[in-house]
Amino acid sequence: xxxxxxxxxxxxxxxxxxxxxxxxxxxxxxxxxxxxxxxxxxxxxxxxxxxxxxxxxxxxxxxxxxxxxxxxxxxxxxxxxxxxxxxxxxxxxxxxxxxxxxxxxxxxxxxxxxxxxxxxxxxxxxxxxxxxxxxxxxxxxxxxxxxxxxxxxxxxxxxxxxxxxxxxxxxxxxxxxxxxxxxxxxxxxxxxxxxxxxxxxxxxxxxxxxxxxxxxxxxxxxxxxxxxxxxxxxxxxxxxxxxxxxxxxxxxxxxxxxxxxxxxxxxxxxxxxxxxxxxxxxxxxxxxxxxxxxxxxxxxxxxxxxxxxxxxxxxxxxxxxxxxxxxxxxxxxxxxxxxxxxxxxxxxxxxxxxxxxxxxxxxxxxxxxxxxxxxxxxxxxxxxxxxxxxxxxxx
Numbered sequence: 001x002x003x004x005x006x007x008x009x010x011x012x013x014x015x016x017x018x019x020x021x022x023x024x025x026x027x028x029x030x031x032x033x034x035x036x037x038x039x040x041x042x043x044x045x046x047x048x049x050x051x052x053x054x055x056x057x058x059x060x061x062x063x064x065x066x067x068x069x070x071x072x073x074x075x076x077x078x079x080x081x082x083x084x085x086x087x088x089x090x091x092x093x094x095x096x097x098x099x100x101x102x103x104x105x106x107x108x109x110x111x112x113x114x115x116x117x118x119x120x121x122x123x124x125x126x127x128x129x130x131x132x133x134x135x136x137x138x139x140x141x142x143x144x145x146x147x148x149x150x151x152x153x154x155x156x157x158x159x160x161x162x163x164x165x166x167x168x169x170x171x172x173x174x175x176x177x178x179x180x181x182x183x184x185x186x187x188x189x190x191x192x193x194x195x196x197x198x199x200x201x202x203x204x205x206x207x208x209x210x211x212x213x214x215x216x217x218x219x220x221x222x223x224x225x226x227x228x229x230x231x232x233x234x235x236x237x238x239x240x241x242x243x244x245x246x247x248x249x250x251x252x253x254x255x256x257x258x259x260x261x262x263x264x265x266x267x268x269x270x271x272x273x274x275x276x277x278x279x280x281x282x283x284x285x286x287x288x289x290x291x292x293x294x295x296x297x298x299x300x301x302x303x304x305x306x307x308x309x310x311x312x313x314x315x316x317x318x319x320x321x322x323x324x325x326x327x328x329x330x331x332x333x334x335x336x337x338x339x340x341x342x343x344x345x346x347x348x349x350x351x352x353x354x355x356x357x358x359x360x361x362x363x364x365x366x367x368x369x370x371x372x373x374x375x376x377x378x379x380x381x382x383x384x385x386x387x388x389x390x391x392x393x394x395x
Contacts, residue, residue, distance in 0.1 A: 014203045022197025029148045032106050043082040052080050053096040054088050058137035094135025095128040112325040121225045121296035129212035138183035138209040139172040144224040145202045149194040152217035154210050158190035161205035235288035245272035294342035300324030302389050310393035311386035316368035319394040364394050
């Protein structure tokens with residue numbers, strides 16, 4: 001963006017939009033995605049739903065209108081058909097390539113780095129709009145968005161929120177009438193034409209609509225799914241299940257629709273919960289939150305065949321590094337070193353802790369030079385970590 005990271009974090013993050021002209025940025029975004037790349041994705045990559053949506057005049061089209069069988073040997077019925085996409089696009093529909101952080105390598109790398117730096121999960125979509133068309137009416141997103149204009153001009157009109165800082169289960173359709181009224185009568189906070197190389201940051205909840213002008217327009221949306229204070233509430237609620245007083249049954253015959261009957265148990269619940277909250281373990285709350293955040297953010301891709309070969313041939317002199325963007329926590333319990341990963345926990349001998357710490361540093365290290373273990377044990381450890389996709393080979 002056009003301000004330094006510290007200022008962005010203090011003045012803009014989750015608070016207000018920020019427009020960044022191309023002249024204030026390091027360069028254009030054609031290293032991330034081009035029109036030719038989009039044609040390649042739509043015609044040669046075997047995309048399936050939900051990796052593609054198509055919308056016209058604010059309405060998402062049924063997938064059957066642009067998908068079908070892939071032909072001999074690929075009879076899956078929901079594959080994207082390029083000729084049907086062409087027909088819809090020529091008719092004025094917007095093409096939405098979803099989850100490009102899973103299908104397009106340059107954007108996978110960008111999303112992984114951003115998620116690691118921001119501390120919040122990241123997704124990337126691309127919106128391809130034909131000339132003089134609007135894909136979606138005014139709406140808000142439940143995640144923060146960085147808009148990167150890739151090709152063609154697109155006019156953006158942004159209004160203040162009608163429901164500030166919405167949660168994931170509070171979509172704009174809950175406030176459809178208020179959104180439409182605000183977009184129709186309110187003064188916009190941003191009304192601008194983005195051109196290739198321009199960027200726009202929108203906090204979740206800000207109303208926005210975008211319209212292509214005289215040529216095909218493409219923008220990327222980098223969606224940041226923020227962890228919120230309400231996520232801490234949810235973590236506390238999950239941990240509160242361990243409080244015996246909160247697991248007590250309500251009385252037999254209780255009418256839960258009667259506030260008077262419910263009042264004694266409500267009072268007892270609030271008292272028990274309040275007392276427990278004062279003793280809640282921050283480490284347990286952090287453990288709950290990291291499970292949620294880690295699973296939502298993918299680490300660096302690994303090649304299964306290359307990884308398996310590296311594990312089977314590891315020897316003194318093999319060079320490895322930590323897998324990029326892999327979330328982890330290392331702790332020692334008794335005679336074991338425990339490595340917590342997003343989807344599993346590895347238990348290793350306590351003697352491996354110095355070597356594992358070194359490997360988790362992110363530096364490129366050589367088997368035979370790891371601390372605390374002899375050469376054979378280093379080979380054994382690195383073989384295990386390669387098989388578990390914790391480290392990757394460096395050639």
